[in-house]
Amino acid sequence: MNQASQEQTALSAPHILEYDYRRSLGPVLSRFFTGLRAGKIHGIKTQSGRVLVPPAEYDPETGEATTDEFVEVGPGGVVETWAWVESPRASHPLSQPFAFALIKLDGADTALLHAVDAGEASQMETGMRVTPRWAEESQGSIKDLSHFVPEAEGNADAPHPPAEATTDIVTPVHVEYTYSPGKAASRYLHGLKEGKIVGQASDSSGLVYVPPRGACPRDGVPTSREVEVSSKGTVVTLTIVRVPSENIKVELPYCTANILLDGADQSFTGLLQECNLDEVRIGMRVEAVWRDPSEWDYSSENIKHFRPIDEPDVPFEEIKEYC
Amino acid sequence: MAEHAAVIGIGQTDFDAKRVDVSQVGLIREAAQRALEDAQLSWSDIDAVVIGKAPDLFEGVMMPELFLAEALGCVGKPMLRVHTAGSVGGSTAIVAASLVQSGIHKRVLTVAYEKQSESNAMWALSIKLPFSQTLVAGAGGFFAPLIRGYMQRSGAPDDTGIRVALKDRLNALKNPVAHLKLPDVDFDMIANSPMLWDPVRYLETCPSSDGACALVIGNKESAAQERSAPPAWIHATQMKTEPTMFAKRDQVMPQAGLDCSAELYKKAGITDPRKEIDCAEIYVPFSWFEPMWMENLHFAPIGEGWRMTYEGATALDGDLPVNMSGGVLSTNAIGASGMVRFAEAAMQVRGQAGEHQVDGARKAVGHAYGGGSQYFSMWIVGDQPL
Numbered sequence: 001m002n003q004a005s006q007e008q009t010a011l012s013a014p015h016i017l018e019y020d021y022r023r024s025l026g027p028v029l030s031r032f033f034t035g036l037r038a039g040k041i042h043g044i045k046t047q048s049g050r051v052l053v054p055p056a057e058y059d060p061e062t063g064e065a066t067t068d069e070f071v072e073v074g075p076g077g078v079v080e081t082w083a084w085v086e087s088p089r090a091s092h093p094l095s096q097p098f099a100f101a102l103i104k105l106d107g108a109d110t111a112l113l114h115a116v117d118a119g120e121a122s123q124m125e126t127g128m129r130v131t132p133r134w135a136e137e138s139q140g141s142i143k144d145l146s147h148f149v150p151e152a153e154g155n156a157d158a159p160h161p162p163a164e165a166t167t168d169i170v171t172p173v174h175v176e177y178t179y180s181p182g183k184a185a186s187r188y189l190h191g192l193k194e195g196k197i198v199g200q201a202s203d204s205s206g207l208v209y210v211p212p213r214g215a216c217p218r219d220g221v222p223t224s225r226e227v228e229v230s231s232k233g234t235v236v237t238l239t240i241v242r243v244p245s246e247n248i249k250v251e252l253p254y255c256t257a258n259i260l261l262d263g264a265d266q267s268f269t270g271l272l273q274e275c276n277l278d279e280v281r282i283g284m285r286v287e288a289v290w291r292d293p294s295e296w297d298y299s300s301e302n303i304k305h306f307r308p309i310d311e312p313d314v315p316f317e318e319i320k321e322y323c
Numbered sequence: 324m325a326e327h328a329a330v331i332g333i334g335q336t337d338f339d340a341k342r343v344d345v346s347q348v349g350l351i352r353e354a355a356q357r358a359l360e361d362a363q364l365s366w367s368d369i370d371a372v373v374i375g376k377a378p379d380l381f382e383g384v385m386m387p388e389l390f391l392a393e394a395l396g397c398v399g400k401p402m403l404r405v406h407t408a409g410s411v412g413g414s415t416a417i418v419a420a421s422l423v424q425s426g427i428h429k430r431v432l433t434v435a436y437e438k439q440s441e442s443n444a445m446w447a448l449s450i451k452l453p454f455s456q457t458l459v460a461g462a463g464g465f466f467a468p469l470i471r472g473y474m475q476r477s478g479a480p481d482d483t484g485i486r487v488a489l490k491d492r493l494n495a496l497k498n499p500v501a502h503l504k505l506p507d508v509d510f511d512m513i514a515n516s517p518m519l520w521d522p523v524r525y526l527e528t529c530p531s532s533d534g535a536c537a538l539v540i541g542n543k544e545s546a547a548q549e550r551s552a553p554p555a556w557i558h559a560t561q562m563k564t565e566p567t568m569f570a571k572r573d574q575v576m577p578q579a580g581l582d583c584s585a586e587l588y589k590k591a592g593i594t595d596p597r598k599e600i601d602c603a604e605i606y607v608p609f610s611w612f613e614p615m616w617m618e619n620l621h622f623a624p625i626g627e628g629w630r631m632t633y634e635g636a637t638a639l640d641g642d643l644p645v646n647m648s649g650g651v652l653s654t655n656a657i658g659a660s661g662m663v664r665f666a667e668a669a670m671q672v673r674g675q676a677g678e679h680q681v682d683g684a685r686k687a688v689g690h691a692y693g694g695g696s697q698y699f700s701m702w703i704v705g706d707q708p709l
Contacts, residue, residue, distance in 0.1 A: 019383060019447075021442050023347070024440075058352065060394075063396020
């Protein structure tokens with residue numbers, strides 16, 4: 001296989017990783033977020049008397065615990081520095097151009113990072129006074145304080161707070177990747193697309209990897225020779241899964257087996273079906289059951305599952321080093 | 324090792340399934356402040372901080388060491404973050420110890436944590452990538468087949484795992500900070516608990532916990548200060564790694580673990596570990612890993628580890644008590660779990676373990692492993708300097 005053909009075959013696909021993390025706030029930040037619901041901004045006093053906003057459980061300069069003395073600050077404050085955002089993104093606090101600013105609220109000794117809606121960049125300057133605008137409906141998050149505006153626009157009335165306290169916040173994480181499985185895995189996936197299982201053999205030891213990894217992890221030597229292996233193999237060990245997992249859409253209970261294909265030197269995990277779960281065992285002979293060729297894609301899902309075949313079990317002694 | 328180093332302060336949080344009463348920062352500081360109190364030191368006495376946790380996906384905070392620097396009093400001080408999957412608590416303690424042993428620092432604070440309730444570990448460990456099929460159902464889905472492999476090789480009785488779980492769950496009842504406590508636990512309760520990943524039953528599995536563990540490691544001069552408990556001297560530390568997958572890899576009895584423990588004993592001058600070690604706190608997230616690691620740690624010949632469990636050798640009153648704290652089976656804040664093992668070993672030789680104290684413990688092993696049994700970290704601590 002030459003370099004050019006390797007490059008032609010490299011696959012990639014979008015991959016989205018997302019989860020809504022739920023964070024407990026603890027006593028100090030809970031007080032801060034609950035205050036925002038009522039249009040109040042709380043700081044906390046350090047042992048040396050400085051007022052931290054947002055409040056923290058510790059003095060950032062020393063690591064010592066802060067006092068339990070909360071102080072209401074603002075609502076107005078002074079912009080200490082700022083950066084203009086001409087083209088806001090979906091996750092930004094405002095959809096029109098705005099400034100991210102460090103705002104030192106009246107009565108605070110530290111600056112709060114927030115958004116200022118000033119219309120255009122020429123209206124922003126370090127030292128300008130700003131005042132908050134509150135969200136119409138509380139979400140129990142930093143967005144309860146919607147943004148700041150130049151103080152000349154006048155102070156807003158505090159919102160009517162809902163009764164409950166804010167004790168946790170939801171932080172959605174959404175990351176979009178372009179996932180590339182690499183050249184060796186791409187070659188493997190091209191094989192699967194044609195209904196073949198193609199591994200690669202190590203140049204030094206001849207050991208055959210399925211799926212191939214491009215190099216043998218034992219010594220780092222490339223696995224450049226392609227070897228088509230059998231669709232038949234042996235169960236070297238297994239488990240029966242009876243617990244659900246968010247990312248696995250197989251009906252419970254199901255058997256996953258570490259399967260060593262004939263001609264391969266490393267087992268991989270496969271789904272074992274078309275048999276009673278009390279019959280599955282180490283040493284069992286199995287074969288791949290392929291989907292209809294019309295459904296074949298660049299995917300290990302082209303193999304629907306494995307099923308037992310009518311061949312004698314392989315003695316454990318012969319497979320135990322693959323377990 | 325140029326300088327002597329000792330554990331001079333230990334702090335653990337209370338562990339629970341959901342510590343919703345605290346923030347991540349509050350959780351970590353709870354352990355750190357308890358360690359500082361135990362060491363009778365303040366934040367300003369600390370020269371450097373080393374933190375560890377398992378994959379960032381568990382809490383969704385990328386590079387948490389950045390925002391934790393101020394929370395751990397690190398302004399103007401060196402801070403390091405360590406990651407070696409589930410073994411990270413152990414390797415974090417080892418990195419902290421090395422900063423003292425090398426003579427670079429006098430007093431190092433090290434903290435390891437996980438707040439698993441902020442997401443779902445099964446999700447975070449079974450991400451589906453394009454082109455592939457996700458079939459391995461979390462850690463249990465990965466390790467259960469290896470356990471079955473061990474059972475087949477060793478011929479161990481089927482109830483060995485139940486016996487391990489019963490021992491660890493009874494030990495947990497003696498540990499005030501342990502997460503999962505089942506006061507009425509008995510053999511039948513474990514045997515009748517649902518099979519999750521055959522052959523691993525529900526009560527043979529670790530829980531998902533929130534919690535943190537912290538240690539203060541000091542040099543000889545710092546260890547000389549009078550405290551409520553004497554120092555635990557670090558006799559030897561060792562780490563070893565191997566790839567997760569390679570042809571003919573022995574996943575049941577990884578070579579990295581065998582080599583790591585052999586080199587650990589050599590460094591500590593130990594020739595007969597079963598006889599010379601008084602107790603061991605090891606990383607057993609699924610009950611059957613006790614006999615497997617007894618062999619991997621050279622406490623038992625290959626194939627014979629289960630006999631130690633079966634004969635009661637690993638019980639609190641046995642000749643080599645194992646997992647006196649109740650182990651990972653009772654408390655598993657993943658990133659913290661390795662350090663909790665190291666801390667328990669130190670508590671034993673300091674005589675601090677209360678109801679789960681092993682009488683006369685003078686040398687103890689702390690052990691952690693992570694990933695697909697590919698990262699190993701271990702230490703031996705003693706009541707006297709080596």
